[in-house]
Amino acid sequence: MVAYKDIIKRIRSRWMEGSGAQADIVISSRVRLARNLQGIPFPHLADKQTAQEVINKVKEAIDTSVKKEFPTIQLTALSEIDRLQKQILFEKHLISSQLLEQDEKAAVALDEEEISVMVNEEDHLRIQCLLPALQLHEAWRKADMVDNSLERKLDYGFNEQFGYVTACPTNVGTGMRASVMLHLPGLVMTKRAGNVLSALSKFGLVVRGLYGEGTEALGNLFQVSNQITMGRNEEEIINNLSNVTQKIVDQEREARQVLKKELGTQLEDKLWRAYGTLRYARIMDTQQALSLLSQVRLGVDMKIIKGIDPRIMTELMIMIQPGCLQYIMGQEMNPNMRDVYRAHLLRERIKIENA
Amino acid sequence: MYCQQCNQRPATVYITKIINGEKSEMHLCQECATKMQETSGFGWDPHFSMNLLSSFFEEAESALNLARNFPKTDRCETCGLTYSSFRQSGKLGCSDCYNTFMAQLSPVIRQIHGSEKHTGKIPERGGEQLHIKKKIEQLKDKMQEMVQREEFEKAAEVRDEIRRLEGKLK
Ligand SMILES: [Zn+2]
Ligand SMILES: [Zn+2]
Numbered sequence: 362m363v364a365y366k367d368i369i370k371r372i373r374s375r376w377m378e379g380s381g382a383q384a385d386i387v388i389s390s391r392v393r394l395a396r397n398l399q400g401i402p403f404p405h406l407a408d409k410q411t412a413q414e415v416i417n418k419v420k421e422a423i424d425t426s427v428k429k430e431f432p433t434i435q436l437t438a439l440s441e442i443d444r445l446q447k448q449i450l451f452e453k454h455l456i457s458s459q460l461l462e463q464d465e466k467a468a469v470a471l472d473e474e475e476i477s478v479m480v481n482e483e484d485h486l487r488i489q490c491l492l493p494a495l496q497l498h499e500a501w502r503k504a505d506m507v508d509n510s511l512e513r514k515l516d517y518g519f520n521e522q523f524g525y526v527t528a529c530p531t532n533v534g535t536g537m538r539a540s541v542m543l544h545l546p547g548l549v550m551t552k553r554a555g556n557v558l559s560a561l562s563k564f565g566l567v568v569r570g571l572y573g574e575g576t577e578a579l580g581n582l583f584q585v586s587n588q589i590t591m592g593r594n595e596e597e598i599i600n601n602l603s604n605v606t607q608k609i610v611d612q613e614r615e616a617r618q619v620l621k622k623e624l625g626t627q628l629e630d631k632l633w634r635a636y637g638t639l640r641y642a643r644i645m646d647t648q649q650a651l652s653l654l655s656q657v658r659l660g661v662d663m664k665i666i667k668g669i670d671p672r673i674m675t676e677l678m679i680m681i682q683p684g685c686l687q688y689i690m691g692q693e694m695n696p697n698m699r700d701v702y703r704a705h706l707l708r709e710r711i712k713i714e715n716a
Numbered sequence: 717m718y719c720q721q722c723n724q725r726p727a728t729v730y731i732t733k734i735i736n737g738e739k740s741e742m743h744l745c746q747e748c749a750t751k752m753q754e755t756s757g758f759g760w761d762p763h764f765s766m767n768l769l770s771s772f773f774e775e776a777e778s779a780l781n782l783a784r785n786f787p788k789t790d791r792c793e794t795c796g797l798t799y800s801s802f803r804q805s806g807k808l809g810c811s812d813c814y815n816t817f818m819a820q821l822s823p824v825i826r827q828i829h830g831s832e833k834h835t836g837k838i839p840e841r842g843g844e845q846l847h848i849k850k851k852i853e854q855l856k857d858k859m860q861e862m863v864q865r866e867e868f869e870k871a872a873e874v875r876d877e878i879r880r881l882e883g884k885l886k
Contacts (some may be wrong), residue, residue, distance in 0.1 A: 397810075397811055398811070399811050400794055400810060400811060400812060401810060401811075402794075403795075403807065403808065403809060403810055406795055406796075406797065406809045406810070505837075508837075509840065512839050512841060513840070513841070516841075517839050518810070518811025518814075519811075519838070519839050520811070520814045520815070520834075522818075522832065522833060522834065523821075523825065523832070523834055524834025524836060524837075525834075526808070526811045526814045528807045528808055529806060529807055530806075530821065530824060530825050530828060531828055533814075533825060534829065534834045535834070535836040535837065537836070589828065589831075591828075591829035591831050591832070592829055592830060592831025592833065592835060593835065593836070594835050594836035595836050595837055
């Protein structure tokens with residue numbers, strides 16, 4: 362289906378396409394910096410006029426400074442983006458749910474979708490760099506560059522003792538939240554995930570299951586990030602997270618070997634059945650799709666299932682969400698219709714290409 | 717109110733979850749909240765900051781008896797925020813709040829981060845004085861090392877540099 366591919370291309374982000382270190386397990390690396398302007402009320406206290414002044418100042422700084430290093434970056438008021446596009450930006454992790462709620466007062470600057478600068482979220486500025494695979498240092502380098510360019514034009518609120526000030530004291534200091542998104546089916550299937558992940562609090566890291574409520578992480582996806590933002594500098598935070606991520610990756614690889622050895626044909630059967638369901642089902646909700654995609658991805662990564670580009674799996678995790686799905690299908694849909702179209706999209710995209 | 721998870725201990729932590737734009741609030745005891753934070757999801761787009769503050773406040777305040785020592789009418793001149801409204805919402809009002817409420821904030825920040833001293837990046841502009849201070853600290857360390865290695869001439873050069881920089885400080 363050539364048409365799908367073209368439409369998907371239009372809403373695909375760089376972080377979904379790329380490859381890089383440990384790309385089979387580390388889906389993405391992200392660095393976020395919280396910054397605020399000196400002497401101006403934080404967004405939760407700002408009236409519409411103040412919020413607009415902040416947007417104007419940031420726009421000026423983007424246009425006259427940041428553009429020199431990131432020529433394609435462009436700031437847009439959220440009120441000027443249509444509803445579906447906003448939903449898609451959210452699904453692609455380029456804006457947060459909180460920014461969506463601030464609709465009337467907020468703006469976002471995007472480049473080719475590695476960099477996004479949210480304006481008037483919880484803080485005046487949230488600078489984000491999102492990259493594929495394990496590239497925390499690079500993500501920090503780029504976020505730092507954007508931060509420096511903005512700072513040339515904007516007076517940041519900075520406290521000699523506490524560092525970069527933030528609306529919530531949980532973010533004060535470096536204002537930095539670094540995170541990785543990990544695909545850990547091996548650890549989950551060998552029932553080691555709980556052990557491995559609960560040990561992370563000792564390293565000052567927090568784990569969240571993605572996509573879901575409750576205890577089960579849908580699609581075996583986990584986000585690991587630094588818990589505290591003060592007392593360690595940015596490099597130390599990045600190094601710590603990077604090193605621990607590398608250890609989790611090693612554990613995941615080991616778990617996959619254990620699965621292969623202990624389950625053998627049973628594992629192959631399970632993964633191929635997942636493929637069969639994705640390839641032929643007619644109704645598919647998001648939860649089930651994520652779980653099956655995770656299994657097929659494991660099959661691809663372990664070379665059990667051949668002929669599928671592993672990058673399609675990352676892309677599909679995003680594309681099957683309501684906003685993207687409706688965009689690809691070109692119409693608004695109720696949840697039941699979405700399940701039918703989701704199954705349709707998956708059938709078309711998951712075909713083995715050169716088997 | 718009792719914890720919604722275990723129904724046994726009193727709820728001291730409020731967690732706001734946002735999943736696909738839908739908000740839900742949970743009232744948990746400290747233990748269940750910690751467990752939940754460690755093992756499971758705060759949702760697909762996890763909140764940058766978690767609303768775990770209320771418990772931090774209570775610990776910090778009881779330790780230092782702050783609630784009594786600081787009048788709750790304290791008000792930030794720039795944004796008008798009072799300490800008690802900060803305590804309710806968990807959010808400061810502007811950059812100046814950090815100076816206004818410094819005494820009350822320090823123990824809260826220590827509770828959260830285990831530290832109350834920023835050691836990371838300093839902005840280029842506006843941070844000149846801090847950059848100098850940081851440089852002086854580095855030079856003092858360097859001087860110490862030189863003295864220990866009995867490189868007194870080099871140490872004297874470093875000392876002159878430190879004096880020059882100290883002259884630049886206001
Ligand atoms: Zn409880
Ligand atoms: Zn204030």
